[in-house]
Amino acid sequence: MTAIPVTSVRTPGRLPRPRGLLWAVLRLHRAALVVWGLALLAAASFLFRLAALADEAERGDSACAEPATDGLPSCTAVDAITADETYSTGIAFVTACTAWLIVPVAAWAGGALIGRELENGTAHLAWTQSVTPARWLAAKLAVPAALLTLGTTGLVLLNVWARGADNPNLVGDWYHPDVFVGTGPTAVAHALAGLALGALAGMLLGRALPAAGAALGAALLLYNALDRYREFLWPTVTRDTTGWEAPRSAFQVAADGSELAFHPRSHFWPIQYVESGILLTVAALAVLAAFRILRRRTA
Amino acid sequence: MTDIAIAAQGLGRRFGRRGRRALDRCEFVLPAGRVCALVGPNGAGKSTLLSLAAGLLRPSEGRVTVLGTTPAGARERLAYVAQDKPLHPHLTVAATLRLGRELNPGRWDESVARRIVTDADLDMDAKIRTLSGGQRTQVALALALAKRPELLLLDEPMADLDPLARHRITGLLMADAAEHGTTIVMSSHVVAELEGSCDHLLLLGAGRVRLAGPLDDLLAAHRLVTGPAQDSLDPHTVVESRTTGRQLTALIRPAGPVPASWQTAEPTLEELVLGHLRGPDAPALSLTESEEAAA
Numbered sequence: 001m002t003a004i005p006v007t008s009v010r011t012p013g014r015l016p017r018p019r020g021l022l023w024a025v026l027r028l029h030r031a032a033l034v035v036w037g038l039a040l041l042a043a044a045s046f047l048f049r050l051a052a053l054a055d056e057a058e059r060g061d062s063a064c065a066e067p068a069t070d071g072l073p074s075c076t077a078v079d080a081i082t083a084d085e086t087y088s089t090g091i092a093f094v095t096a097c098t099a100w101l102i103v104p105v106a107a108w109a110g111g112a113l114i115g116r117e118l119e120n121g122t123a124h125l126a127w128t129q130s131v132t133p134a135r136w137l138a139a140k141l142a143v144p145a146a147l148l149t150l151g152t153t154g155l156v157l158l159n160v161w162a163r164g165a166d167n168p169n170l171v172g173d174w175y176h177p178d179v180f181v182g183t184g185p186t187a188v189a190h191a192l193a194g195l196a197l198g199a200l201a202g203m204l205l206g207r208a209l210p211a212a213g214a215a216l217g218a219a220l221l222l223y224n225a226l227d228r229y230r231e232f233l234w235p236t237v238t239r240d241t242t243g244w245e246a247p248r249s250a251f252q253v254a255a256d257g258s259e260l261a262f263h264p265r266s267h268f269w270p271i272q273y274v275e276s277g278i279l280l281t282v283a284a285l286a287v288l289a290a291f292r293i294l295r296r297r298t299a
Numbered sequence: 300m301t302d303i304a305i306a307a308q309g310l311g312r313r314f315g316r317r318g319r320r321a322l323d324r325c326e327f328v329l330p331a332g333r334v335c336a337l338v339g340p341n342g343a344g345k346s347t348l349l350s351l352a353a354g355l356l357r358p359s360e361g362r363v364t365v366l367g368t369t370p371a372g373a374r375e376r377l378a379y380v381a382q383d384k385p386l387h388p389h390l391t392v393a394a395t396l397r398l399g400r401e402l403n404p405g406r407w408d409e410s411v412a413r414r415i416v417t418d419a420d421l422d423m424d425a426k427i428r429t430l431s432g433g434q435r436t437q438v439a440l441a442l443a444l445a446k447r448p449e450l451l452l453l454d455e456p457m458a459d460l461d462p463l464a465r466h467r468i469t470g471l472l473m474a475d476a477a478e479h480g481t482t483i484v485m486s487s488h489v490v491a492e493l494e495g496s497c498d499h500l501l502l503l504g505a506g507r508v509r510l511a512g513p514l515d516d517l518l519a520a521h522r523l524v525t526g527p528a529q530d531s532l533d534p535h536t537v538v539e540s541r542t543t544g545r546q547l548t549a550l551i552r553p554a555g556p557v558p559a560s561w562q563t564a565e566p567t568l569e570e571l572v573l574g575h576l577r578g579p580d581a582p583a584l585s586l587t588e589s590e591e592a593a594a
Contacts, residue, residue: 011529023401027394121385123353128379129446190394223533298355298371 020086021131032108033147040151043094047162050090053083054164060084061169088170091163095172098155101195105148109198110205111212114138114290118206129155131196133298134291137199143285144195152188159183168248174268175251177227184272189279194219196283196290203290222282226275233274236261304482305329309361311348311506313493317415321347323506324361329484330586331366331449331497334476336493336514337486338572339503345486346382348503349452349542353379357511366449375406381568382453382455384439388428392421392438412445418467432459440468451475451483457492469496500568500574509575512586518565520554520584521574531543539578550574551585557560 018026059073060081068074105129114137117123127133129164160183172179181187194215201215231253239246241260246252251263263271322344329335337345350356351363354370354377359500366373386395394444397414399571400407416423419437427435434450434461443451451472457465473496475481484501487493500517502510510517532540533559550566557563566574577580 020401020404024398027398031389120388121381121383122387124353124381125385125442126378126402127355128353128374128377129399130375130404130406131402132374182574283346296357298357 019289021135022143024126025139025143029113029144032112032144035145036151043097043155044158046090047094047158049100050087050094051162051164053090054162054183055086056081056083057087057170058084058165058167061167084170091159091171092178094155094159094162096178097182098152098159098182098187099178099190100223101148101152101187102190102219103216105191105194105200106215108211109144109195110201111198111208113144114199114202115205115211116134116157116208118202118207127298133294137203137291137294141195141199141290143226148191148195149188154190156183156185157186173248173251174265175263177230179270180230182269184268184276186272186275186279189276190223190281193222193279193283193286196286197222200286200290200293203293222279226278230271230275231263233261233278234267234270237264237267238262300425302331302364303328303364304331304333305484306364307348307361308364310351310358310363311350311360312344312351312356313359314407318457320506322351322358325508327501327502327508327511327585329482329501330536332480333482333499333513334473334497335482335484335499335501336490336497336502336568337484337503338488338490338493339486340576343503344506345503346454347452349379349484349486350381353377353452355379371449375403376448377450377452378443379437379452380436380443380454380456382458384432384435386427386435386439386442389392389426391424391426391431392416393409393423395427395438395442396445399445403446406446406549408445408447411447412441414461415441415444419464421435431451433461433464437464437468440471444471444582447479449481451481453483453485455486455488456488457485457487465492472496490572494568497568500571502572504575504579507583508585509583510571510585512584516586517584518568518571520552521566521571522551522557522563522587523566523570523574524549524551524557524561524563526558530558530560536582537578538581539574550578 016097031063057140059077062078063072064075064078065072066075068077123136127137163183172178181190197218198211198215201218202211205211207212231251236253238259240258242258246260246262251267252260254261254264306328310322311320312322312342313320325348337348339345347356351358352365352370354359354374363370366376370377374553387398387406391397396409396412399412402407415437419434421430421434421438427438430438436456457468460468472483476483485493485497498514500510500514501508525546525548527541528545530547532549532551534554536552536554538550539554540547
C-alpha cells in the first residue's frame, strides 16, 4: 500500500474552522442547528430500527388461513405479529414529518432567521460591520439551504430504503399526499420553498411574530394548493375499463362512463420533477423579492 | 483619506409615501477629524441622519457623501452604534466580540475591544441578556471602536451610562479621536454631556439644519446680551429674547457693534442650543472652514 489515508496526514486540531459570515450564521442560529441535527439523528435511528422490522412486518401482513393450509400461515399466528402495525405507523410518521417540513422551516425562517433580526436591530448591527446587507442575506439563506438540502436528501433516501419492498398495505400508496412528498426530491424542494417564503415574509414584515405567522400561512397555502392540483401536473392516461380493473397503484383522477383517467406508477417521477420545478421557481421568486426589498431599504 | 467626513446635499428622508419628513433639505459639511455634537429636540431627525450616514437607510431626496464616497462604499471604514444598542441577547460578551472579529476581517483590533470590556468590569462569559443597559452600551462601543473606524457615528451613546462610565467612555473617545484622527458624530439631547468634548456643532430642528459649523466660530458669532427692555435690538438678528420686568435678555447674532449700555457675554454651548430651541423661527446659520479661514 502506497496510498496514505488522508485523515492520518491531517494533524488533529487543524480542521478548517468556519469563518466570517459562515461562523456568524452558524453561531447565531446554533439552537436551530442543534434541533435540526437532533431531529435528523432521531429520524435516522428510528428508520434503522423500522428497517430491521421490515421482514417481520411483511409476515404480519401476509394472507392466512384458519387452520393453516396450502402453505399459508395460521391467522392466529399472523395476528399475533404486531410488527406490521409498529412498522407502518412508524414509517407513516417519519414520512409525514418529512413532507410537512415546509411549515416549521417557513415559520423559523420568517421569525428567527430574518424577522427577529430586523425587529431588534441586530440586522443593522451586522450591516454596519464590514458586511453588505446583500451578503448578509445571502449567507442567511445559503447556510440553512445547504443544511436543509443535505439533511432532507439523507432523510428521504433512508426513508425509501426503510420502506423495503414498498408494500402499499404497510407503507401507503405512492400517490398518498404525505408519501408522495416525503419519498422524492419534492421533499427537498418543499423545505427550500419554506425557507424562501419565510425569508420573504421576514423582509416584508420586519417583525418576528407576524413574519413567522405569515410564512406559516403561505407555506400551508402552497402545500395544500400543490396537494389539490397535483393530479394535473402531468397528463393522465385514459383507458377503457370494460373487462379491466384498475390496479391499486393507479392514481385515479376522473372516471367518465367506462373511461378512466389515471396516473400509473410510472408517473411518479415526472410529477415529482414538475412539482419540484414549481416549488423551486416559487423559492427563487421569493428570494429575488427578498433581495429587492433589502436593496430598496438600504443604501 | 479625504478631508470631508460627511457632506449632505439637499438630504431628505420621509417615512411612508405621504408621511412626515424626518429630514428636509439638509445641507452641511463635516470636515474629517472633528468631534461633532449632533443636537436637537426629540424628533428633530438626529437618528434618521445618523442612519442615512451609516447606509442603513436610503435618502428620499438629495444625497449624503461619507468619507468621499457613498455610505455603502464607506461601510468598512465607519462604525455606528444605534440608539437602542442592538446586540444578540443569547450571545456571551466573548461571542459578541468574536462576531465583530469575524465580520470585520483585516480591520479588527482585539486589544481595543478587550480593554473596553475589561475596564467596564464585564465577565466575558456573561450573556448579553443578563447585562444592564449601560453595560450593553459599553459592549456595543467596544464593537464599534475595535473596528478602527475613520468615522464613528454614535446615537445617544451616553444615555444610559453612569457618571463614571460616561467619563471613562468620553475619555476613550477623545483619545481615539486624538490618536487616530477619528471623526466622531455624537447625538444627544443632553447638551451638558457634550460640552468640552466637541469642537463642531450640528443643530437640527424639525428636520432642518439650524446651526452648523465649528463650535468656537458659532459661539463667537452669537452674543448673550442683557439691557433695558425698551431698547431696540435692530439691526442684529435676534435668535431668542425674554423680558423680565424692565430687563431684556436675548441671544443675538450681532450685525455690528452692540451698544455699550448692554451687558454682553459669549454664550455657552448650552445657552446657544437652548436659545435656538426656544426660538425655532431664527434663521439657520452655517459656518464652514473656509469662512473661518477668511475671518
